[in-house]
Amino acid sequence: MSPVAEPTAIQPPPLTAGYTEPDQERWVAEEHKNTYRTHFERDRARVLHSSALRRLGAKTQVVSPDTDDFVRTRLTHSLEVAQIGRELGRTLGCDPDVVDAACLSHDLGHPPFGHNGESALNAAAHAIGGFEGNAQTLRLLTRLEPKVVRLDGEPAGLNLTRASLDAACKYPWTVAEAPVIHGKRTSKFGVYEDDLPVFEWARQGAPEHRACMEAQVMDLADDISYSVHDVEDAIVAGRFQLRWLDNPDHRSRVIGYTQQWYLPHSDAAEVDEALARLEASGVWVPEADGSRKAMAALKDMTSQLIGRFCSSAMQATRAIYGPQPLTRYSAELVVPPETVTEIAVMKGLATTFVMTSDIRQPIYERQREILTDLVTELHATGDRYLEPAFAADWRAADSDVARLRVVIDQIASLTDVSAIALHERLMGSHRTLL
Template sequence: MASVPHAVRTPGYGEWDEERWVPEPPKKAYRTAFERDRARVLHSSALRRLGAKTQVVAPYSDDFVRTRLTHSLEVAQVGRELGATLGCDPDVVDTACLSHDLGHPPFGHNGEKTLDVLAAACGGFEGNAQTLRLLTRLETKTFRANGASAGLNLTRASLDAACKYPWPRSEAPQTSEGKPTRKFGVYEDDEPVFRWLRGAGASQGPGDDVPAPGQSCLEAQVMDLADDISYSVHDVEDAVNAGRFQLRWVREGSQRQRVIEYTRRWYLPGAADDEIDAALRRLEGTDEWVPLVDGTRRSLAALKDMTSQFIGRFSSAALRATREQYGPAALTRYNASLVVPRETEFEIAVMKGLATAYVMTSEERQPIYERQGEVLSGLVELLSETGDRYLEPIFAEDWRLAADDAGRLRAVIDQVASLTDSSALEWHQTLVAGSAFEARLF
């Protein structure tokens, strides 16, 4: 009888990194703990729901536009290869990349902003904090001894890699303007598992360093860069394919200034116009830049090649810079930080600025954003007023077990955040609009 191959742990990781919040019995040896993490996320309902959630262009507006799901798969491909080249366990990076957008609510960043206001009484809403909540509580696989859900019960290394902003809102670092950043990665009532995964109060073995406050592990940095690279080029590709703009438009002075201003305002606060313009000129000067896409197979292929080449350009620049600083050794967890050259940061930001200028801030989109806000506001208001009547069973249970109004509001927010774009519209039409119609009848 042939023996089952034994899974080999990637160098640079130990038992500490493979530890789970809830201990599990030994599993089959042919898979590593990190391979099991990736499989758990890949088979999660939260990942499937991303297929009907907005990336930049709404998923129902075009058969071929990217969704949060396809974006996450592309981020995972970029991150896995980038991380593996540095020495990271590819499955840890892959898991983080697949997970990074799980917490996004319906309607993209517009929905995130709306829910943050609506959830003020229970600590606000942030997509990255919601991701940790999904992985450690809302998804169903493992339970703690007290009967509470432990979510997917991923390893410490994978959870840490998925934490893009490793701090609660109360400990958010200051921006360059001296204000606390609006981004955070954990809600107050999820802090126990967050403190565990960050190693607070635990005794570690040799080399198992506890991170400094606010410090991201290398795998999380790789995930973050892969996300930036992917959406910077893919959002432009989608916008051009959808007919929103052409790259040749930025040759015109006022159009170019519009892109520069949005790039600075959204992504590079304090940067000089000349430096942003120089980054745009570098990209325009490449052989891959496609001024016009006319819908022909050849022009579409050229746009796809530009996307591919720019991903390679940005990834390679970071790899070279990181290796120049740290040498050829395997880089994992907290023994290194990813180095991204300033020129590359500006080039990525300019690509994001293009999509921002022509899609996300387009005047024709504003009524849509307002309607999306009304849908989410109406749902939260109705569900808050009707208790557990309309909540799905798992969220209804959370509502009933909540100790106070803040906990009950969080259960409502969790329910609404779990909806896809289309299901949010359907719930609103059925519950909110239907209730208003019924009230007018009686």
């Protein structure tokens, strides 16, 4: 009888060029029986299978997901960002799974009702350091999302590798360390004070306040994605048509909001020139009537603009750094000023015709009221209405500051629909209609 051969251990694929062993270390050491995946592939899978990512399917991107079957949610936006970021990162030499994991993660911390909800929770959490979607993302990845538990029983979140966790840090500083940009201190930050230990571990050896290459790719992919897709969604939803820009008043408003929201130190003529370049690109769709032909042209426009912006950044970056793999802190992403302005003016279009629309303002006010009411009520009623995991956090909290943070964590995890439903349950149905 022939002896049974011992199974050959499957060796994991080698690290992508430009990465080191410390890059694939985890905050809590793990042993894996299945070694056919790289550590970075495992990171991407953990984010993809997370409950936090699934919840994004019912969270507002720009237009509320219950108003139209076509519009993007935070989930579909994140998937599109990941597609753009993965390809752009790969062409620059980044590990595609590190960039993909960062892109899928980048909006996990956003609360119900999009940036409007973020503003409401920031005001409600002012006394405990505020609320910021990017800091909340880090908190989810390292604490709130259930996957790995430390030996002392404390949660470790998804326990991503150092490279992937660092890549998800778009704003690598606390609120107190927020840098001054264009003469004004930014309100964006990436970590709360009580999450500093894991943040400092992830940032070990990183230059102060500098995002790694993979995070810069993720950030640009996010900008590109929502700049073109929000315009597409708004056109399909009937909010405006690009031919409206022929009207001097509409055009002036777009230029003004682009400067006010995105390019405060730009010149109006510079913004107008960027808009003119896009109009002359050959892919601009002045009028979309809802026909399949018009929808195909609109989809082609978004695709061509994504390619335009990505190619511009890739070529400019390669022109400086050459053909070698550009990873971690070996390089910085270069985006030409003209491309920055073109992306900003696309954002300005959605801002002008959707986010600042007078029709939307009562809805925005009601959304903020709902979240503010929820913070007040949940904080006053202890762990009574909290989900089990958050109720346990409440009971373990050793101060009122910590308990308020638990309430903020709970509310931030809600979807648009579940926030409205909880408000109805606690405050009465006559007060929750949007």
